[in-house]
Amino acid sequence: LSALAVLEQRDGKLNQGSLSAVTAAAKLGGPIHAFIAGSNVKAVAEEAAKVEGVEKIIAVENGAYDKGLPENYAPLLVENIKKGGYTHILASATAFGKNLMPRVAALLDSQQISDITAVESENTFVRPIYAGNAIATVESTDPIKIITVRGTAFAPAAVGSGSATVEDGVDPKVESTTEWVSEDLAKSDRPDLSTAEKVVSGGRGLKSKEEFDKIMLPLADSLGAAVGASRAAVDSGYADNSLQVGQTGKVVAPQLYLAVGISGAIQHLAGMKDSKVIAAINKDPEAPIFQVADVGLVGDLFEKVPELTEKLKSA
Amino acid sequence: MKIGEVLREAGECQLVVHLSIESTHPHPTLFPRYHKTMSALRILVPVKRVIDYAVKPRVNKAQTGVETAGVKHSMNPFDELSVEESVRIREGKKTPVEDICVISAGPTKAQDILRTAMAMGADRAIHVETKEGEDLEPLGVAKLLKAAAEQNKSNLVILGKQSIDDDAGQTGQMLAGLLGWAQATQASKVEFTGGDSVQVTREVDGGVETLKAKLPMVITTDLRLNEPRYASLPNIMKAKKKPLEKKTLADYGITAEKRLKTIKVTEPPPRQGGGKVEDVDGLVSKLKELGAL
Numbered sequence: 001l002s003a004l005a006v007l008e009q010r011d012g013k014l015n016q017g018s019l020s021a022v023t024a025a026a027k028l029g030g031p032i033h034a035f036i037a038g039s040n041v042k043a044v045a046e047e048a049a050k051v052e053g054v055e056k057i058i059a060v061e062n063g064a065y066d067k068g069l070p071e072n073y074a075p076l077l078v079e080n081i082k083k084g085g086y087t088h089i090l091a092s093a094t095a096f097g098k099n100l101m102p103r104v105a106a107l108l109d110s111q112q113i114s115d116i117t118a119v120e121s122e123n124t125f126v127r128p129i130y131a132g133n134a135i136a137t138v139e140s141t142d143p144i145k146i147i148t149v150r151g152t153a154f155a156p157a158a159v160g161s162g163s164a165t166v167e168d169g170v171d172p173k174v175e176s177t178t179e180w181v182s183e184d185l186a187k188s189d190r191p192d193l194s195t196a197e198k199v200v201s202g203g204r205g206l207k208s209k210e211e212f213d214k215i216m217l218p219l220a221d222s223l224g225a226a227v228g229a230s231r232a233a234v235d236s237g238y239a240d241n242s243l244q245v246g247q248t249g250k251v252v253a254p255q256l257y258l259a260v261g262i263s264g265a266i267q268h269l270a271g272m273k274d275s276k277v278i279a280a281i282n283k284d285p286e287a288p289i290f291q292v293a294d295v296g297l298v299g300d301l302f303e304k305v306p307e308l309t310e311k312l313k314s315a
Numbered sequence: 316m317k318i319g320e321v322l323r324e325a326g327e328c329q330l331v332v333h334l335s336i337e338s339t340h341p342h343p344t345l346f347p348r349y350h351k352t353m354s355a356l357r358i359l360v361p362v363k364r365v366i367d368y369a370v371k372p373r374v375n376k377a378q379t380g381v382e383t384a385g386v387k388h389s390m391n392p393f394d395e396l397s398v399e400e401s402v403r404i405r406e407g408k409k410t411p412v413e414d415i416c417v418i419s420a421g422p423t424k425a426q427d428i429l430r431t432a433m434a435m436g437a438d439r440a441i442h443v444e445t446k447e448g449e450d451l452e453p454l455g456v457a458k459l460l461k462a463a464a465e466q467n468k469s470n471l472v473i474l475g476k477q478s479i480d481d482d483a484g485q486t487g488q489m490l491a492g493l494l495g496w497a498q499a500t501q502a503s504k505v506e507f508t509g510g511d512s513v514q515v516t517r518e519v520d521g522g523v524e525t526l527k528a529k530l531p532m533v534i535t536t537d538l539r540l541n542e543p544r545y546a547s548l549p550n551i552m553k554a555k556k557k558p559l560e561k562k563t564l565a566d567y568g569i570t571a572e573k574r575l576k577t578i579k580v581t582e583p584p585p586r587q588g589g590g591k592v593e594d595v596d597g598l599v600s601k602l603k604e605l606g607a608l
Contacts, residue, residue, distance in 0.1 A: 069526075070488065070498060095519040099500050102453070102488035111454045111574035114483045124578065129481055130372040134381050137578040177497040178528040181514065185522035194520070198607075223608075231538065241503070241539055242521050248393075248477065248538060250520075256607040266371055267479075273586055277607040279598065285591075294589040295601040307595045312608075315599070 001030035001122055004084060005054070006077065006091040006100075008068070009036055009044040017194060018097075019051060019156035021090040024149040026053050026157070027119035028088055035080060035169065037073070039063035042166075049164040051157050058084065058169040064176065068096045072176040074103040080169045081108070081144065088122070093148040105146040112146040113138060117153035131247040131270035151194060152253035152274055186240050188227075193243060196226035198256045201245055201272070202238065203230035205261020205282065205301055212238040215305050216260065222312040228252065228272075230262045246271035261301045264289030281305060354511055354530055355413035358401045359469035361460055362394040362417050362432055364425045365480045372480075378579045390428040393475025395435075395543040396536040400505060401473055402436035403541060410507040414438055418463055420445055420456065426559065433554035434546030440559045441467075449564065449571040453481075457489035462567040464494060469531070471513075476501050476535040487535035497528035501537040 003025040008015035014036075025032045034048050037060040045059040058080055065073055077100070081089060089104065091097035093115045105112040117135075118126035124139045125147065193199065200220045206212040212233065220227045229239035231246055245252055247270035257275035262268060264280070264287055272278070273292055280293040281301050290296040297304060366372055367389045372381040390398075398417065405412035417432040419425040420443040429440035443459065445451070451459065464472055477484035491498035499505075499515035503523060506514045511530040516523050518537045546554070564571060592598050602608045 067524075070491075074492060095501070098484055099488065099498075102485035103492035103498065105485070106454065106457060106489035106492035109454070111452050112483070112485050112489075113575065114485060128583070129580070130366070130381060131479065131482065132583055133372045134374050134580050135583050136580050139576040139578055140574065141576065142574050177532075178499065178526045181525040181527050183519070183522060183524040185519075235538070240522070241518055247479065247482065256602065267368070273583075277602065277605045278586075279602060279607070281598075290591065291588045292586045294605060295598060296588065296591040297595070297598045298591060299594075304595055308598065311595060311599055315608075 001028060001088065002084070002086050003028050003030055003032045003088040003090060004058070004081060004086040005032060005034045006089065006097070007034050007036045007048055008092075008094065008096050009038050009041070012040050012043055014044050014047045014159070015094070016156050017094055017151055018092045019159070020092045020149045020151045020154040022051055022054060022157035023154040024116065024119060024147070025088065025090050028122050031055050033058055033084060033086070034164070035077065036060075037062065037065035037076060037169070039066055045166045047159060049166055050159050050162045051164070052160050052162045053157060054162055054164045057164050057166045059166055060169040060171050062171055062173070064173070067180040068100060069176045069178055069180060070100045070103045071178055072174045073100055074107055075172050075174040077104050078107045079172045083170055087143065088145045088147065090147045090149055093150055097148045101146055101148050108144050108146065110142040110144050110146050111140070112148070113140055114148050115150045116147055117150050128270075131266055132273065133266065133270075150251060152251055186242050190220055191224065191226045193226040193228055193245075193250055193252060196252070196254055198223050198225035198258075199228050199245070199252055199254045199272075199275070200225045200258045200260065201228035201230065201262060202233055202260045203262030204232035204236065206233060206238055209238045211302070215301065219258075219260070219305055219309045222309045223256070223258075225256070225258070230265075230268050259289050259293070260305055262289055263287045264292065354470055355411040356404065356471050356530075357414045357467065357469045358404070358412065358416070359460070359464050359467060359472045360394070360397045360401050360415060360417045360432065360437060361456070361472070361474045361486070362398065362419045362428055363391045363475075363478045364388050364419065364421050364428045365391045365478055368392055368479055374580050374582050378581055379577065380580050388424065390431055391475055391478045393477060393479075393536050396538070396540050397473040397475055398432045398435050398437055399541045399543040400536060404505070404507070405436070414467070416441065416467055416469070418443065418460070420451055420459060420564070429559060430551075430554050431546060433557045434551040435544060436550075437557075439557055441562055442559060443562045443564060443567070445564065445571065451569070451571055452574060453483050453485035454489055454574065455569060455571065456486050457493055459564070459567050459569045460486070460490050461493045462569070464490075471530060472533045474533070474535055476537055487533050491533035494531070494533070497532040498534075499526050499528065499532065500535040502534050503537050503539040505534060505540070
């Protein structure tokens with residue numbers, strides 16, 4: 001058994017979220033190597049070398065891998081997996097991991113195990129299905145196991161006193177058939193939604209983008225929270241799609257999840273029901289969100305939320 | 316020659332020049348492909364029959380899966396987006412669409428969703444009938460679709476980013492890998508930009524990114540791509556007459572081998588709602604009590 005954790009970098013910085021893969025790999029019990037590729041990869045590799053529990057960093061210096069395009073990244077990974085003889089390949093279920101790993105699995109003729117929430121043994125894993133309405137325990141028979149890891153179930157491994165060696169990986173230099181053109185990322189000074197300790201999330205009840213911003217943003221700031229949204233709010237244009245919490249959006253598990261004007265469809269609950277404390281404000285006393293909320297307040301959000309924001313600020 | 320025709324010719328000239336730049340390959344030849352016109356699209360749209368999104372699935376007593384008997388099923392919501400996008404590409408008339416073929420592997424009832432897809436505008440359907448216990452894993456589906464794409468001379472496959480039953484989110488990427496095609500997952504916008512070039516905006520953590528690729532390619536759909544239409548009654552009637560070809564896994568050289576063995580399926584631990592508070596002060600003190608503030 002030997003595991004390879006696939007790490008991500010952006011502009012020469014290690015993506016902390018990708019370190020969930022190391023945490024999951026540690027549950028397997030064997031040696032852990034980590035993989036990183038891109039331009040000026042040396043600094044990132046040195047940072048990754050300090051991650052607890054990692055023995056070796058395999059680094060490939062090549063700007064062609066900066067955008068994580070699966071058309072060249074998948075063959076790159078396959079060559080390094082073969083060279084290192086790894087039995088378990090793990091990556092966080094981020095946009096990068098979800099896009100890349102199934103392609104790697106197909107090239108290795110392996111049936112990927114997606115979005116695991118627990119490691120039972122070296123070949124048995126737990127993962128949610130049906131939007132988390134059922135939990136499946138599955139056993140893999142493939143010699144090389146390709147795994148994506150749910151970040152809320154495995155906290156990112158700490159960058160600390162590790163002292164992994166750094167080694168150059170092989171680079172097959174496959175041309176990508178896709179070309180990266182541009183990106184448009186939401187800029188925010190608030191905490192990152194996926195990893196925030198507190199999340200305030202708004203739904204259809206907010207009624208417009210103006211109201212969403214006017215009501216939710218001050219509430220978020222009074223708590224130091226990240227802002228999330230239901231699919232209904234995103235579809236209606238009240239909030240950016242990158243804020244969507246749910247089965248097909250972000251999965252979050254903060255210390256506090258405060259749902260405002262969200263009824264609580266099963267697809268939404270799938271994305272937040274592992275939060276430590278759930279609170280809800282909704283005018284409909286029958287809203288399903290109250291069935292999972294530790295504390296619920298029935299009332300008009302346009303009145304209750306500003307009052308709450310004021311009280312939190314003055315507290 | 317009238318001035319309009321001259322202008323049109325000039326426009327076409329521009330297009331040709333543009334194409335020759337676009338088709339510059341890592342290994343340029345001495346003969347740029349001036350003659351190359353855009354390929355007519357042959358779109359393959361895989362669809363899956365799943366438990367309806369509004370139904371809360373229940374784990375069966377034997378803990379081997381969820382109850383499916385007597386439960387409402389419909390087309391996987393992401394697959395509706397794929398069918399809709401294919402039809403819109405045809406309606407947009409920017410690039411000619413020769414064929415929109417929907418395909419589904421599943422029990423006899425999978426034909427219902429194939430008919431729905433044809434009522435939405437697909438031209439024809441392939442039903443790969445599977446027997447009880449022959450359900451495919453994503454890798455098996457990808458192998459089946461590879462064979463189907465080759466057989467049908469498809470140059471574009473549009474499929475959902477995930478199915479809402481298994482939530483694996485693998486098939487499109489696997490298919491692209493097996494075919495060696497370009498992939499653009501979680502698409503929120505698809506544009507044909509001339510020749511065989513396709514520009515896709517995709518949803519990533521924190522926002523969107525835009526990629527450019529050439530056909531053939533695989534695109535997986537995300538929620539904001541479009542709003543699927545409802546099939547009208549006349550179109551539902553017409554769909555009954557559209558061709559539906561029946562196949563078996565063996566026709567594609569596929570077996571339903573399992574790489575993942577399901578040990579058990581259980582209910583998630585229940586979460587108990589903790590009751591309600593009267594006012595904002597009650598909310599604040601309860602949250603403090605729970606250690607959340």
